[in-house]
Amino acid sequence: MSLRLPGSPMEGLGIDVKKFASDASTLFSRAKQYTEEQLQLGQVEKTPLDPDVDVMFRRFQVMQVNLSKICDSMNALVQPNPNLRMEKLVLSKLGSINQKWASCESNKVIDSGNSLGRPQDLSGLESLGSSLLCSSAGAKESNEQLGAILEASGNAQIEISKAEKIYLDKAKECVIGPFKTFLENDAKTIFKEKGILETKRLDLDAAKAKLKKVKTLEGRDQQEKEVRNLQTDFERQQELLKLLLEGTSSHHSTQLRAYQEFIDAQVDYFAAAASHAKSLQANAQALLGSNGSNGFPRRDSQTKAVPVSDIIKTD
Template identity: 30%
Template structure:
């Protein structure tokens, strides 16, 4: 039941347009019928300027409607959410505040970081990225609100306000035109009958009654002509008055264009500010991530992408076998102290597990990948990733 109600409200404007189209079609058919009924009377034509105003108004309405609908899709791609917002608006109620996609993603990332451990490289990165996503969501929410007020609302006000008034007056003008055409046809018919009745009678007619009847008919049709002329003057006055009202409304389309132009500038400014803030947030995020260790240091895919050798590559395997970490001896010079930045779990026996904030001795040996160092902690020895360390002088 509620779904049917929502559908009916949301598409009410479609039904209104369909009804208006049917009315115009009925008026068109009526005008055709009127013309055929009253001796093929010609339709009262509007001047070229008026026709241009009508064409310009129709074009404005059609394109405004398309721009409005597509902007709605841009700002809210989810059709269900659009219908819900439309329903709340028609019921004059506030739309419930819900997190958008960016805010929801940021929330999930931060919850995942708590589960994985905020002190791990992955967890700490999730926290940073999640916080950035939530800021992006907040910026997007502000952009949507600004765009709805400064751009969508004026377009909607035109379609639901000014255009409905114009359409109403145009339908009234069409009715006045039909009345005028009908009066013209009636006058034409009356004059034709009067001319026939006023034809000069035959005074030699042996039956004078025919002459009397002809004179009486001529007088009757003369009265009918006077009445038709009066009705025509009234219809012409009403038509001219309605045409003037409609013309003034149609000329107001120029002011509508000016207003929509201003709104369009505000929409562009809102978009510019939105994308600029998004760009700044992403730049800040990248700078923060650059201060973190490279999370892909131990990832085989990253080593291959950066041109280095992967531990899974045959060449790397040969290096590991050749080096035999347990047999590597610390050089007499070249060793350094390093502070561990993050916990690290050794992937195999050739690597050394690390704990954040501990100090270890590190050094390099010939043939080892530049992303790795040999680390020592007491009697323990193994490869450690460079990006997890802060080398001390």
């Protein structure tokens, strides 16, 4: 049965009244079944999941939560600045829309002068190195030795920051990349299919509850057929979810490989940083000379403070 509205702006629109009524009845049955289950009204029948599927889904939930936390922590490691992290998150969400809008060359806008005042994407070591190098030029005019120390320190920080960048790039490539792909694809698919399974279970249990209330033989035969069909749909959806959950076990090997690569990259970074730091130390000792430290005010062994008499003493 279709309902049409002649002489109206919706004249060409046909409304399937039976389908509309059926959908409304289905939604009402689901809501009623869900409410009774939550409030535990009467003897509410609830079809249980396959025990294997239930266990696998709980394990998957734990893995999904852990991967989300690890990704968040890795992102904080790669970019400690929360403002930049938020900016990149927003831009990633708008990336697809922006890509379509910027497909025309005339629509591309490049903020090369950073007029929007975005924070600079510099690491702490890189920023420190740049500051030391800038300070060295002015310091050399008044103290050649101090300027040389600042320059050597700045270059060392820059070199360490380069090693750090390689390390963090590796973290993004081997950990954040595959983990994010899993969370945004496989995990979302599993949650979606689990939601569909829950909907089919509600339909099945609502039909079972309705079957108990049917009094006529004809109505019972019709309702039993509906229950069998819904049972088949439920079992088919549960099998699909089971296959998806079984497939998540392959991601364990991906995680193991990611952690191993991350550890190797971290060891390389620490080794490179230690090497540059030792070179800086040797360079500083050479610049200061063997007696360079004797001219500094001594510190008290207990308080670590410099005695006032040493600061104001005159030769």
